[in-house]
Amino acid sequence: MKAIAVHPAARQTGFAAIPEPDLNSRTSIKIRILEVGVCATDREISRGVFGTPPDGYDFLVLGHESLGEIVEIGADVTVVQPGDLVVAMVRRPCGVDGCVPCAARRQDFCGTGVYAERGIQYLHGFMTEYVVEEESQVVKVPPALRDFAVLAEPLTVAEKALQQVEAVQSRLPWHSDRTALVLGAGPVGLLGAMALRVRGYRTAVFSREPVSDPKAGICAAAGIEYISAADVQDRAEVAKHLGNIDLVYEAAGSSSLAFDMLQYLGSNGVFVLAGAAGHGGAIPIDVDRLMWNMVLKNQVLLGTVNAGKPAFTAAIADLATFDQRFPQAVRRLISRRYAMTDHAQLLEGAAGGIKNVIEITS
Ligand SMILES: [Zn+2]
Ligand SMILES: [Zn+2]
Incomplete structure (x- = not known):
C-alpha cells in the first residue's frame, strides 16, 4: 500500500510501502482514506523539526487532517457502518498509570506528553490508502459535507x-x-x-x-x-x-x-x-x-492544543452551519486538491493558497 512518509534520519520525504491493515479488534473499523489536508505541522515534520516514527519503523507516514469512508467494520461496532464518511481524531492516550485525562479519554489534556499522535509521533498518519481505527476514535460526517469535511481537524x-x-x-x-x-x-x-x-x-x-x-x-x-x-x-x-x-x-x-x-x-x-x-x-x-x-x-x-471528541463533534456540526450560512466562503478555504505524486511541492511549501489537500482516493 502506498504512503507518503518522512525518514527523519535521512531528512527525506517520499513514497513508502506499508502493508494494508486488517481489522484488529471487534470494535475496529477499516477506513479508505479519501483526502488529507496539509498544514505547517506536516511541513515542519518533513523538515525534521519534530516527528517520531512508530516503534520498529525508521519512517513516519504523514498526515493528521483526514477524511475517509468506512469499508469494513468489526462485529461489535454499533455507531457507524460501511459507506459512512468519517473524520478520525489525532491523539491517542499515553497509557501511563496515573494520567487522569488519558484514563478518561481526554488525551487532548494528557499530562505526560508521551501520547501518540497520528502522523506526528509514534503512530503512522493518514497519507495512505487504508487505516484501521477504533470506532471510538472517529466522528461520523454527513454526506452533504463531503466537499470540505477535511477541514474538520483544523x-x-x-x-x-x-x-x-x-x-x-x-x-x-x-x-x-x-x-x-x-x-x-x-x-x-x-x-x-x-x-x-x-x-x-x-x-x-x-x-x-x-x-x-x-x-x-x-x-x-x-x-x-x-x-x-x-x-x-x-x-x-x-x-x-x-x-x-x-x-x-x-x-x-x-x-x-x-x-x-x-x-x-x-x-x-x-x-x-x-x-x-x-x-x-x-x-x-x-x-x-x-x-x-x-x-x-x-x-x-x-x-490550548489538540482536541478531544467533544471538539470533533462540534466541528462537524459547525461545518454544517457554515454550509448554511456562507457555503461559498467555507469551500473557498480549500485552495486546491493535489495528487499523491505532488506531495513534494506541498510539503516543501512551494504551493501557495490557504488549505491544500492531497487526494488519496476519489
Ligand atoms: Zn494540521
Ligand atoms: Zn496521558
Whole structure:
C-alpha cells in the first residue's frame, strides 16, 4: 500500500510501502482514506523539526487532517457502518498509570506528553490508502459535507478553545454583544473566525495579507471584518476600532503580536493562544501593564492544543452551519486538491493558497 512518509534520519520525504491493515479488534473499523489536508505541522515534520516514527519503523507516514469512508467494520461496532464518511481524531492516550485525562479519554489534556499522535509521533498518519481505527476514535460526517469535511481537524482547534472559553466565562454574567479578534488568517484562524461568527460574535481578523488577498474576500463573504496589518500598523488602532475586545483567538503563532495585543484585551476578556510560536529571541514586553490589566480587568490567558471528541463533534456540526450560512466562503478555504505524486511541492511549501489537500482516493 502506498504512503507518503518522512525518514527523519535521512531528512527525506517520499513514497513508502506499508502493508494494508486488517481489522484488529471487534470494535475496529477499516477506513479508505479519501483526502488529507496539509498544514505547517506536516511541513515542519518533513523538515525534521519534530516527528517520531512508530516503534520498529525508521519512517513516519504523514498526515493528521483526514477524511475517509468506512469499508469494513468489526462485529461489535454499533455507531457507524460501511459507506459512512468519517473524520478520525489525532491523539491517542499515553497509557501511563496515573494520567487522569488519558484514563478518561481526554488525551487532548494528557499530562505526560508521551501520547501518540497520528502522523506526528509514534503512530503512522493518514497519507495512505487504508487505516484501521477504533470506532471510538472517529466522528461520523454527513454526506452533504463531503466537499470540505477535511477541514474538520483544523477547525477542532477553535472548537476546543471555544468550549473552554464557555467554561471560563460561566464565572460571570457575560453580556451578549460580544466582540472577537482573530490573529492570523491561516486555515486555523479563518475557521476559528467562522466559528465565532456563527456564535454571534462581531468578529474581525487581523493579519498581514493586504485586503486584496483572497483571505480577506473569504472573511467578507462570511460577515467577518478583515483588518490588514499593511494598512493599520498601530495595533492600538485595531483595538480602538473594535471597542471592548471580549475574546482574542491567537492563531498566527507570533509571540510578539500576541503579547502586544494582550494589552488591548477588554474587561472580563479571554485571550486564547492556539498557535505555537517558534523559539526566536527574547522580546521586551511591558509586564507591569499586562499584570495590572489582567488583575483589574479579570482577564484570562488560556493556551490550548489538540482536541478531544467533544471538539470533533462540534466541528462537524459547525461545518454544517457554515454550509448554511456562507457555503461559498467555507469551500473557498480549500485552495486546491493535489495528487499523491505532488506531495513534494506541498510539503516543501512551494504551493501557495490557504488549505491544500492531497487526494488519496476519489
Ligand atoms: Zn494540521
Ligand atoms: Zn496521558
